[in-house]
Amino acid sequence: MFVNKMPRYEILSADAIAVLERGWRRIVSEIGIQFAKPEAVELFAKAGQQVDGDVVKLDPEFVLEQVAKAPREFDVQARNPANNVHIGGDNMVFGAVYGCPFVREGDVRRDATMQDFRQLSMLSQAYPELDTAGGVICEPNDAPLDSRHLDMIYALATLTDKFYMGNVVSGPNAADTIKMTEILLGGREAIERTPALISLINCNSPLRWDDRMLDAQFEYCAAAQPVVLTPFLLMGAMSPVTIPAALTQQLAEALSGIALAQLIRPGCPVIFGSFLSNIDMQSGSPSFGTPESALGLLCTGQLARHYGLPFRTGGGLNSSQTADAQSAYEALMTLLPTFLAGTNFVMHSAGWLEGGLVSCYEKFIIDVELLRELRVEFTPLEIDEASLAFGAHEEVGHGGHFLGAAHTMERFRDCFYRPMLSSTANFERWLKLGAKDTAARAGEIWRKKLEDFTPPPLDDAIRAELDDYVARRRRELGD
Amino acid sequence: MFVNKMPRYEILSADAIAVLERGWRRIVSEIGIQFAKPEAVELFAKAGQQVDGDVVKLDPEFVLEQVAKAPREFDVQARNPANNVHIGGDNMVFGAVYGCPFVREGDVRRDATMQDFRQLSMLSQAYPELDTAGGVICEPNDAPLDSRHLDMIYALATLTDKFYMGNVVSGPNAADTIKMTEILLGGREAIERTPALISLINCNSPLRWDDRMLDAQFEYCAAAQPVVLTPFLLMGAMSPVTIPAALTQQLAEALSGIALAQLIRPGCPVIFGSFLSNIDMQSGSPSFGTPESALGLLCTGQLARHYGLPFRTGGGLNSSQTADAQSAYEALMTLLPTFLAGTNFVMHSAGWLEGGLVSCYEKFIIDVELLRELRVEFTPLEIDEASLAFGAHEEVGHGGHFLGAAHTMERFRDCFYRPMLSSTANFERWLKLGAKDTAARAGEIWRKKLEDFTPPPLDDAIRAELDDYVARRRRELGD
Numbered sequence: 001m002f003v004n005k006m007p008r009y010e011i012l013s014a015d016a017i018a019v020l021e022r023g024w025r026r027i028v029s030e031i032g033i034q035f036a037k038p039e040a041v042e043l044f045a046k047a048g049q050q051v052d053g054d055v056v057k058l059d060p061e062f063v064l065e066q067v068a069k070a071p072r073e074f075d076v077q078a079r080n081p082a083n084n085v086h087i088g089g090d091n092m093v094f095g096a097v098y099g100c101p102f103v104r105e106g107d108v109r110r111d112a113t114m115q116d117f118r119q120l121s122m123l124s125q126a127y128p129e130l131d132t133a134g135g136v137i138c139e140p141n142d143a144p145l146d147s148r149h150l151d152m153i154y155a156l157a158t159l160t161d162k163f164y165m166g167n168v169v170s171g172p173n174a175a176d177t178i179k180m181t182e183i184l185l186g187g188r189e190a191i192e193r194t195p196a197l198i199s200l201i202n203c204n205s206p207l208r209w210d211d212r213m214l215d216a217q218f219e220y221c222a223a224a225q226p227v228v229l230t231p232f233l234l235m236g237a238m239s240p241v242t243i244p245a246a247l248t249q250q251l252a253e254a255l256s257g258i259a260l261a262q263l264i265r266p267g268c269p270v271i272f273g274s275f276l277s278n279i280d281m282q283s284g285s286p287s288f289g290t291p292e293s294a295l296g297l298l299c300t301g302q303l304a305r306h307y308g309l310p311f312r313t314g315g316g317l318n319s320s321q322t323a324d325a326q327s328a329y330e331a332l333m334t335l336l337p338t339f340l341a342g343t344n345f346v347m348h349s350a351g352w353l354e355g356g357l358v359s360c361y362e363k364f365i366i367d368v369e370l371l372r373e374l375r376v377e378f379t380p381l382e383i384d385e386a387s388l389a390f391g392a393h394e395e396v397g398h399g400g401h402f403l404g405a406a407h408t409m410e411r412f413r414d415c416f417y418r419p420m421l422s423s424t425a426n427f428e429r430w431l432k433l434g435a436k437d438t439a440a441r442a443g444e445i446w447r448k449k450l451e452d453f454t455p456p457p458l459d460d461a462i463r464a465e466l467d468d469y470v471a472r473r474r475r476e477l478g479d
Numbered sequence: 480m481f482v483n484k485m486p487r488y489e490i491l492s493a494d495a496i497a498v499l500e501r502g503w504r505r506i507v508s509e510i511g512i513q514f515a516k517p518e519a520v521e522l523f524a525k526a527g528q529q530v531d532g533d534v535v536k537l538d539p540e541f542v543l544e545q546v547a548k549a550p551r552e553f554d555v556q557a558r559n560p561a562n563n564v565h566i567g568g569d570n571m572v573f574g575a576v577y578g579c580p581f582v583r584e585g586d587v588r589r590d591a592t593m594q595d596f597r598q599l600s601m602l603s604q605a606y607p608e609l610d611t612a613g614g615v616i617c618e619p620n621d622a623p624l625d626s627r628h629l630d631m632i633y634a635l636a637t638l639t640d641k642f643y644m645g646n647v648v649s650g651p652n653a654a655d656t657i658k659m660t661e662i663l664l665g666g667r668e669a670i671e672r673t674p675a676l677i678s679l680i681n682c683n684s685p686l687r688w689d690d691r692m693l694d695a696q697f698e699y700c701a702a703a704q705p706v707v708l709t710p711f712l713l714m715g716a717m718s719p720v721t722i723p724a725a726l727t728q729q730l731a732e733a734l735s736g737i738a739l740a741q742l743i744r745p746g747c748p749v750i751f752g753s754f755l756s757n758i759d760m761q762s763g764s765p766s767f768g769t770p771e772s773a774l775g776l777l778c779t780g781q782l783a784r785h786y787g788l789p790f791r792t793g794g795g796l797n798s799s800q801t802a803d804a805q806s807a808y809e810a811l812m813t814l815l816p817t818f819l820a821g822t823n824f825v826m827h828s829a830g831w832l833e834g835g836l837v838s839c840y841e842k843f844i845i846d847v848e849l850l851r852e853l854r855v856e857f858t859p860l861e862i863d864e865a866s867l868a869f870g871a872h873e874e875v876g877h878g879g880h881f882l883g884a885a886h887t888m889e890r891f892r893d894c895f896y897r898p899m900l901s902s903t904a905n906f907e908r909w910l911k912l913g914a915k916d917t918a919a920r921a922g923e924i925w926r927k928k929l930e931d932f933t934p935p936p937l938d939d940a941i942r943a944e945l946d947d948y949v950a951r952r953r954r955e956l957g958d
Contacts, residue, residue: 009819012860027869027872032877235894240887241890244860280898284882290896294856295860321914324807324916325918326916329849333852336812388502390505394510398534399513405719407719407720416757423805425764426762
């Protein structure tokens with residue numbers, strides 16, 4: 001977890017916020033939000049909201065009353081208490097890429113497997129810059145579909161001792177996730193007291209929450225586990241093509257999902273979610289790392305703070321097909337604004353490639369390097385008389401150099417950021433080292449990191465109980 | 480020229496600025512600044528400053544009085560008035576890379592030639608994101624040393640119709656630059672009225688201004704041509720290893736150089752220069768695109784504004800050996816803060832590779848893409864009722880899509896940033912297009928751009944006069 005004490009970069013005026021506020025109020029009250037789950041509609045009806053089939057027309061004041069029940073900040077526990085996190089305020093929590101059907105290692109792009117899932121979990125465990133491996137760090141296509149979620153949660157629970165994200169494919173999958181996490185952390189009461197899962201509930205934008213996602217949301221909220229209510233907005237496809245329109249829609253969708261969470265269980269922790277980019281109007285493909293997405297991200301942070309909610313944006317997003325220059329500049333075009341906005345929960349922080357279709361091992365390492373750098377860049381300077389090193393100037397004088405100055409010698413080990421991946425080798429030395437570009441060097445780093453990996457210790461009894469649970473549920477699911 | 484109307488990202492408190500202010504005052508008054516040119520020392524002595532050999536101990540109040548004579552903003556004329564720029568305020572002016580002895584095209588790294596100089600000038604002319612090719616866009620090693628500056632200025636004057644930077648290798652070279660620019664723009668009076676050259680005067684940090692640079696400064700300031708007084712600070716070598724110390728030293732050096740400019744010619748336009756990064760304490764090589772350099776950059780902007788001076792920072796700096804991921808993320812790690820700081824004059828905006836040793840054609844194109852994106856990203860949003868596109872929501876409803884909505888159809892051509900280099904092609908299409916990474920695509924783009932190049936028109940009489948001048952001076956210089 002990183003505590004970002006640098007200033008927020010805010011670009012919306014009070015007037016602009018008021019316009020956006022009027023916008024979402026009009027959407028929820030005049031067009032309404034569709035909830036494809038009767039229990040959800042029923043909760044809204046009981047609370048006095050106007051229902052027409054599965055569309056709920058919401059009173060904006062009612063929405064804000066519900067939103068006000070959500071905590072501004074909350075803890076999430078990991079099985080290793082040193083990895084507990086706090087969501088909200090100045091805290092930034094980072095998870096790896098989520099949801100990719102493919103992986104890339106070097107020049108090979110192929111279907112992701114359970115072995116990839118394990119390896120990427122191990123890498124997430126190995127780097128302290130990541131607070132969680134996330135959830136679906138890749139889609140293990142070789143694992144049986146019905147019981148795949150068990151294998152994934154088992155890997156996350158055993159190969160990492162950080163918190164992880166819940167499966168959201170269905171209500172029963174969510175229930176399995178919760179049960180396994182209870183086993184890991186000492187029972188239902190323990191995880192209701194301090195939540196242990198954060199789960200991603202995506203809106204089927206525009207203005208529709210789907211049944212399977214809602215089933216999962218009901219499970220998690222009932223167990224007091226936080227959900228990230230995330231409008232999924234690629235402007236031009238799932239929202240209008242203007243950023244203000246997308247922001248307004250995002251507010252309407254996220255706030256309506258948060259209101260539902262509070263109806264399911266008042267006080268349930270939530271995260272205001274944002275996944276906001278645009279399609280390329282020439283190719284029809286999604287674009288990431290665009291100027292529009294950076295602007296949307298900065299605005300989202302400001303709006304979430306306006307409504308007193310922790311928020312999720314950002315990550316190392318890009319559209320590139322390989323771990324090349326584009327993948328890097330698009331990733332940073334998203335990650336740097338993520339730090340400027342002070343995002344509380346950052347999914348897709350490491351490994352994202354090709355519009356999220358690919359978990360890339362080399363890109364994972366590149367992103368970790370970026371996260372390491374940004375942590376230094378967003379640490380406030382200490383400026384006092386001593387930091388001015390006047391004595392060093394007296395020692396060195398005019399036209400000299402500071403390499404051997406006492407002030408330098410005392411500090412040379414940790415005065416500057418030490419790169420893990422970036423090279424400053426001069427050209428001759430770089431040639432001698434094999435003339436490896438960044439992706440090639442990243443390939444060596446992740447392989448070495450996996451070789452050196454030691455799984456975090458886990459109590460044998462807990463492991464056995466998890467094994468039993470998985471075996472039983474696998475039988476029940478017929479896999 | 481880009482007008483940056485977004486907020487500045489400021490990270491220094493008033494207290495911190497006061498500490499830094501006390502710091503430079505102490506350096507200039509107690510340690511003093513070395514000026515390796517008797518005429519400079521004499522000017523300071525005449526103005527009542529304490530002189531000890533070539534070291535001048537400056538009264539800080541005197542320095543600030545001189546600094547106050549410099550204009551806060553000024554115009555620079557180009558031979559095509561459409562390319563005139565205004566330095567200061569919200570304006571950002573961009574120049575290409577400067578000073579590289581080598582070039583890279585694709586996998587080939589070699590000595591730079593005059594032909595490279597011409598080609599890189601043509602590319603700078605071709606992209607409107609660049610306001611100037613700069614000066615030494617690469618070092619043409621195949622041109623005779625003594626008359627090389629004539630060839631370079633001739634290329635800049637004829638292949639571009641943007642302003643260019645003056646040669647600073649010696650006083651006579653500066654005088655030649657000024658003469659040729661007089662020919663181009665209608666005489667001495669014309670360029671004294673509105674300056675036409677910006678020249679880079681580097682400090683031999685710490686705390687020493689060298690004779691040849693000062694010779695050039697005297698020529699340019701006497702002709703009322705702006706100079707960028709730039710402390711050259713790689714922390715750990717030319718300055719202490721703490722950022723506050725580097726900032727303090729930077730103030731001492733830049734303000735002393737600016738004071739000299741005002742003694743040479745009161746009111747001479749100047750730019751507060753910054754070139755601030757650090758050495759890698761492991762390799763001893765310079766590092767670029769570091770967190771420390773980004774922090775230094777943000778602080779520099781704030782300090783320059785504090786003293787009412789236009790400033791120079793930033794660029795697409797990096798230490799990478801090829802146009803790979805590192806080159807891109809380090810470049811953006813510098814360029815994005817450059818926009819956050821609202822830098823008035825940005826050298827090295829396109830083409831910089833390998834710590835500035837290499838002008839890289841592919842990196843040039845990557846940087847232009849970044850500049851194009853950042854211009855969009857730093858354009859304020861217009862947020863009003865109409866931008867919310869409520870009608871589009873009424874049209875599309877719940878769970879639909881906006882691809883064919885009237886609001887989208889009216890705007891699809893220019894609603895989003897259109898990439899020049901970045902690819903959003905899906906994997907199959909990307910394979911079909913040759914599986915080219917970003918650098919390979921950039922290689923195609925610059926070659927096509929050069930093929931399509933048409934030089935800007937130039938009056939025959941002026942060209943003839945320039946030819947005569949170059950021929951005469953070449954004879955005089957014995958080349």
